Amino acid sequence: MISEKTVGRLSLYRRLLSEMQAGEVRTTYSHEIAALARVTPAQVRRDLMEAHCSGNSTRGYDVGDLLGNLCECLDNPRGDMVAIIGVGNLGRALLSYFTGRRPNLKIVAAFDDDPSKNGRVIHGCRCYPMDELEAVAREYDITVAIIAVPAAAAQLVADKLTGLGVRGLLNFAPVPLHVHADVFVENLDMTISLEKVAWFARQNACAAVSSMEEEGKV
Amino acid sequence: MISEKTVGRLSLYRRLLSEMQAGEVRTTYSHEIAALARVTPAQVRRDLMEAHCSGNSTRGYDVGDLLGNLCECLDNPRGDMVAIIGVGNLGRALLSYFTGRRPNLKIVAAFDDDPSKNGRVIHGCRCYPMDELEAVAREYDITVAIIAVPAAAAQLVADKLTGLGVRGLLNFAPVPLHVHADVFVENLDMTISLEKVAWFARQNACAAVSSMEEEGKV
DNA sequence: TAGATTGTTAATCGATTAACAATC
DNA sequence: TAGATTGTTAATCGATTAACAATC
Numbered sequence: 001m002i003s004e005k006t007v008g009r010l011s012l013y014r015r016l017l018s019e020m021q022a023g024e025v026r027t028t029y030s031h032e033i034a035a036l037a038r039v040t041p042a043q044v045r046r047d048l049m050e051a052h053c054s055g056n057s058t059r060g061y062d063v064g065d066l067l068g069n070l071c072e073c074l075d076n077p078r079g080d081m082v083a084i085i086g087v088g089n090l091g092r093a094l095l096s097y098f099t100g101r102r103p104n105l106k107i108v109a110a111f112d113d114d115p116s117k118n119g120r121v122i123h124g125c126r127c128y129p130m131d132e133l134e135a136v137a138r139e140y141d142i143t144v145a146i147i148a149v150p151a152a153a154a155q156l157v158a159d160k161l162t163g164l165g166v167r168g169l170l171n172f173a174p175v176p177l178h179v180h181a182d183v184f185v186e187n188l189d190m191t192i193s194l195e196k197v198a199w200f201a202r203q204n205a206c207a208a209v210s211s212m213e214e215e216g217k218v
Numbered sequence: 219m220i221s222e223k224t225v226g227r228l229s230l231y232r233r234l235l236s237e238m239q240a241g242e243v244r245t246t247y248s249h250e251i252a253a254l255a256r257v258t259p260a261q262v263r264r265d266l267m268e269a270h271c272s273g274n275s276t277r278g279y280d281v282g283d284l285l286g287n288l289c290e291c292l293d294n295p296r297g298d299m300v301a302i303i304g305v306g307n308l309g310r311a312l313l314s315y316f317t318g319r320r321p322n323l324k325i326v327a328a329f330d331d332d333p334s335k336n337g338r339v340i341h342g343c344r345c346y347p348m349d350e351l352e353a354v355a356r357e358y359d360i361t362v363a364i365i366a367v368p369a370a371a372a373q374l375v376a377d378k379l380t381g382l383g384v385r386g387l388l389n390f391a392p393v394p395l396h397v398h399a400d401v402f403v404e405n406l407d408m409t410i411s412l413e414k415v416a417w418f419a420r421q422n423a424c425a426a427v428s429s430m431e432e433e434g435k436v
Numbered sequence: 437t438a439g440a441t442t443g444t445t446a447a448t449c450g451a452t453t454a455a456c457a458a459t460c
Numbered sequence: 461t462a463g464a465t466t467g468t469t470a471a472t473c474g475a476t477t478a479a480c481a482a483t484c
Contacts, residue, residue, distance in 0.1 A: 060466080098409070170415045176255055201298070258477080272443085278442080
């Protein structure tokens, strides 16, 4: 099993390579990919080897081959069916953000308890009441879900989803979810991210001031 | 300097502890915090020690003391001024999401090149044209920025911001940013997160099937 | 006291980094 | 060939985990 970080980077490399290809670049070296992805060349090579991609010691990597390999490694040939739970401000923004971004990751159904949303089509995605989760999830064979409900409802939603066989959750609710080991959860707690940024921004600003003071003393 | 992961977890502990306090819990043990945060008790103790929080070997940790210490460690007493760049679907959703969530992290200004947004107040935040970035950033003493512009514009925006002294960026644009070492960047690439979830969901589903097959054989 | 906890130290694990040989 | 690259191996680094003594 490839590590979590490597999978994320492979996905990034793929995107960068497809931009290269659009610019008609045929071959590339690890350090070129590394510069774009902001990682080290050695890391790129290691990641690519994990994905069974090999290069040529004179011409580096063939962009077309690499893209093919990465797609084969990362994508489900049948595509993955995604549901989104919660169609508030955040849910609607996520629908608009994800729609069309990756054809293989299709958000096919949205769910919300608000009756006024029942039956509406938002960014091309139909909205169902929570009661119909089981029926719709089975109909579409949903394997991935995005949780965009308030914190208080998130665990209940996660339990329902995993009970229906969903094995991957992208959780935007600001609570850590309790799930079985065979379910992959990615927590995207945006408040924590913003707090981290603010904290390090302050530390860096302080470090800059104190290093300037030190320089001044010398 | 405390590690990135620890800072994130401290922020999480604080939130969980404040919920405890709302339920009138006075003292707590590391394993209680650990169960809520989905980490190990040893990790909780290590994190708390990093933040110079100490406990009592019989009564564990005092919830009130802990909250006070964590706030002192994590928060800027004067509050941090945050700007958001890009007021599209995502930007507006982020404004609504962050508004009021952390009083110490106030989004005081939004910026967008779309003239129709100039002067509008969205979720209590005034919208300015990009031309006014420098003047407004200096006026409010902005130290943190959220980047919610399309990929093609992100690097330019980041350069402008860091040029104005912003030392923390929360980047939602799907490109890695090039910044100086004294700027902290948190990349929140939601497409990569969703791809990771889909990938591991598939691996886990496959693993479940093969383990069932193995059990069947025995 | 006895017992469960905290804080500290040593051991383990994994990922990253650096150094090298192989290749075209 | 010469040179820059790839792929491989060994060394380093850091974080996590486990084991222990100290505490109330």
